[in-house]
Amino acid sequence: MKVSCTVNGERVEADVPSRLLLSDFLRHELRLTGTNVGCEMGVCGACTVIVNDEPVRSCLMFAVQADGATVGTIEGLDSDGRLTPIQRAFHERHALQCGFCTPGILMTLAALELRNAMPKTETDVREALSGNICRCTGYQNIVDAVLESAP
Ligand code: FES
Ligand code: FES
Numbered sequence: 001m002k003v004s005c006t007v008n009g010e011r012v013e014a015d016v017p018s019r020l021l022l023s024d025f026l027r028h029e030l031r032l033t034g035t036n037v038g039c040e041m042g043v044c045g046a047c048t049v050i051v052n053d054e055p056v057r058s059c060l061m062f063a064v065q066a067d068g069a070t071v072g073t074i075e076g077l078d079s080d081g082r083l084t085p086i087q088r089a090f091h092e093r094h095a096l097q098c099g100f101c102t103p104g105i106l107m108t109l110a111a112l113e114l115r116n117a118m119p120k121t122e123t124d125v126r127e128a129l130s131g132n133i134c135r136c137t138g139y140q141n142i143v144d145a146v147l148e149s150a151p
Contacts, residue, residue, distance in 0.1 A: 004068065005068060007032070008073060009076060012030065014029055016029065019062060020063045022049070022061040022062060022066055022071075023037050024037075026073055032073050034073060035047055038133070039059070040059045041059070044132070044133040045131045046133075049073050053070075054111060055108050072107070074103035084110075087106065089148045094141050095142045095144070096142075101134040125143045128146075
């Protein structure tokens with residue numbers, strides 16, 4: 001089936017199997033391997049991308065469902081090579097170890113930023129990221145980084 005969408009500001013057209021997952025489309029067809037795939041069942045949040053301004057588990061969506069959509073991945077988060085404040089805070093606060101969960105977390109936060117809903121308290125940060133599982137950090141540095149970068 002044909003899929004035509006905009007990914008990180010660039011128009012993309014492809015012919016894909018109807019059951020190709022959006023995560024596999026991004027990773028294998030477009031070579032945007034920053035979107036990680038962990039559980040493949042909607043639990044870990046590693047595959048989170050933004051579709052039409054909403055955070056989406058790309059392992060639970062078919063590529064053809066993105067037809068006509070605007071898709072944002074971690075590769076498109078920076079602006080002209082400059083890290084966003086939240087990316088900088090993650091770097092400075094050591095908010096990642098292996099980094100596997102990081103793109104999904106950053107995309108979840110980016111979706112919140114889009115609607116001016118960045119969490120401002122520790123409780124809110126933990127709630128906002130409750131759908132993103134990190135197996136390395138114990139979360140405290142992630143929480144600190146988010147709070148530090150809150151406007
Ligand atoms: S890989 Fe999609 S939620 Fe875990
Ligand atoms: S930094 Fe390793 S899973 Fe989160």
